[in-house]
Amino acid sequence: MGDFFYYGQKDVIRQLNKLADSATVQQSYYGPLAAAPSTRPDGTARREGDRYFDTVTRAEKTWNGTTWFVPNLSAAQLAAADGTDYIGYAPLAGAPVKVTQRLRQFDSMFNRATQNRKILVFGSSVAYGYGSPTFNGWARRLAAALAPRGYTMVNKSIGGNKTTDLIGRFYADVVPENPGIVILGLSLANEGLLGIYKEAVYTQYITNMRRLVAMCREMGYKVIVTGVYGNNDYTAADYLYLKQADQELENSDIPYINFLGAIDDGTGKWRTGMSADAGHPNDDGYESMFRAIPLSLFDNVLSGLVCIPKAVNPHTIEVVSMLNGSIPVKYTSENGFGSFSVMCRIRRTATGPSGKPLICLEHSSLAYQSVRVRNSTDVLELAIGDSNGIVTDVATSTLNEYSVIITFDYFSNIWKLYVDGVLKGTIVFSPVQGQAYDTVAFGGRSDSAGFNSNGYEFSDFAVWRVALNQEQVADAAQGRISKASLNLYAPVIDTLVENGSRLINLAPSGTYGRVLASGVYTFPSHRLVTTPTPNARVKTKSNGYLDISLLDPAQPITASLLAGGVITAPGSLNVGLANVGTQGDARMIVTNNAVFYKVDGAQGSALGAALQMRAHTITGRSVNVAGTVNTAGNDYAEYMHKSVVCGTVLAGQIVGITDENTLSDKWSDSVMFAIKSTAPSFVGGDTWADSLGIRPIPTAGDSPEMPVISENTDDAEREAQMLQYDADMADYAVALQMDIDAETVFNTSLEVARQRVDRIAIAGRVPVNVLGAQPGDYIVPVQDGAGIKGIAVHGDDLSMQQYLRAVGRVISIEADGRAYVMVKAV
Structure with a gap:
């Protein structure tokens, strides 16, 4: 088949491969049976629409669900837009179909039951077996080992090839074979690592290997990468790149075979006795490389398994x-x-x-x-x-x-x-x-x-x-x-x-x-089993996180167990399992310090807070202490809702309380009076923002990274990479704006809700916005036009009505001249 077919019909091949991999679509198969088969080559039942080519009579038949029949095709076009080379003709209904050679070749490419066990090795000289007198390299040994499992192998490796060579001959050498699995095997030495532009060579190798993997996957082929391997001319600097490439491919989603561990002497060179020359192994080296390959890897790859081993709840x-x-x-x-x-x-x-x-x-x-x-x-x-x-x-x-x-x-x-x-x-x-x-x-x-x-x-x-x-x-x-x-x-x-x-x-x-x-x-397995020392941090065995919920549930964690050690939790430190245990059970005990119990009640608002605690459903308690609770604030306050006509209230301002238990800055609406808190130590009634829910969680993630463009990147590839980068940045900008919009809406709603409440001093000491007072004076609210203000009244001059309205008694004068009062209980 010509180049036009492979380049021009790439999308057709890819789509047909995807269809043929499905057991629910029509398939085409062929053979020397005039009566046509009762099942497909893979043993599954034939389906309506399946085609069969009789290679003896050259007849094409179609299964209609009951019988095989020859369709009446005056000019059936297959796949290609112009169709010239892909047309089968049946001049008369029921007559044998004349099938061109290209049509038979095209159809046989998509008999996936056979093709998916066809392995194509695509690489350079080591992949072909150079260095072995009989070219009995790792690939030939692998072919012999996999043959009893029904696999066949084609080797399209060429000595001296590098990644750009493989990219250049991919459609000519790989696509016509239409394999189920492609094994990529290349050398960093061929790529140019022994030269002076090591960083550019390394970048080209990694970038192009990923591109080759993408090309294989685009065509519907499974792909395996064999790792980098040694060379007796490598320097210490080369060895660093060798190990880095091994690590980078190892941590990708690509099935990977570790050749470096099979032959490396610890400096990037072949182990003694394993090489035929500086760049190629001998039979002993090839045997070591072959033994590094798990044979069952290929069945797992065909099943679609991508392995990045990670334990979950071990x-x-x-x-x-x-x-x-x-x-x-x-x-x-x-x-x-x-x-x-x-x-x-x-x-x-x-x-x-x-x-x-x-x-x-x-x-x-x-x-x-x-x-x-x-x-x-x-x-x-x-x-x-x-x-x-x-x-x-x-x-x-x-x-x-x-x-x-x-x-x-x-x-x-x-x-x-x-x-x-x-x-x-x-x-x-x-x-x-x-x-x-x-x-x-x-x-x-x-x-x-x-x-x-x-x-x-x-x-x-x-x-x-x-x-x-x-x-x-x-x-x-x-x-x-x-x-x-x-x-x-x-x-x-x-x-x-x-x-x-x-x-x-x-x-x-x-x-x-x-x-x-x-x-x-x-x-x-995350039970705490390591005895801490002053120089050893306590951690779990697999990832460095301490999840106390997986400790032995019969033995709460104690401070004595942690003597001398430090608990480090890079993420969340979770104590206890959700909805497990009885209310009142001890969840964590810090000996001679504190006990944390399980409670099932509601929790307070978490907005802008450092600590949040639920309440006991029976007692209503959240915290019991035997000693004092010290804070930096001065009074106990509570959130109170404002009336619809109440304006902005300043700290220290005297406000009224209406008969509907709302705040007002209007004298005529008020039945009693209070002071807005300035620096409270405790605040009650903190439920005013519960209806808003939690703060939105950002979804945009990290900004896309600029693609790495090397000196070997051609213009078409550079343009494609930049177009993709621009598209990714556009998507990121949309997602980021959505996060910003969601945060803005939440903050706006939060501020609207906050403007509807204020913290009012119920007890303790607070400054009040009244000047000219003396210690011992009472602060009495009086009408100020339509509003409210406070005046200082000496005790000897205080009437009963003033005493009842008073909001506090002055105990000192602030540096700015305002009165500092003890809040008067109602």
């Missing part, structure tokens, strides 16, 4: 009453490991003795193997047979939780043991078994020696098919799980486990960890 498995010789959690891979990494979080409880196998490496068809993490003398150690290969200084008797990670490089036989992301030791040991490890036993051993792990807690089970580097280990210990070459990640989000159940696996893999013991239970 739990911990606690072994309470396991029988000797059982295994709490066992994981068996689909094929043997080469290099690998294994992680588990482990905590010894107060009832757990030392001398337990905690993580054991085994083979599914062999008995107990000789490498395991244990604590035979309390401290964590990596044991080789009965010898202590690596002995740490980490004691399990502290009852703290530890992240334990083992890495193994099968090529060099180097084992490393990490605790909480810190390397505790390295040892060289060649496994004695004849077959590669494929099984991990967490909390037990498969032999009959008779062990149990009662009194221990396990969580965050993970297995990778590569040896993680130091940065990846540190990330994993902090809960940032690398998805590349990840076979198992089971953070125990299961709320219930029992003997025989499998744990939910968040990795892009079809394998699972299974519970193989009774007496095993789960509970929320």
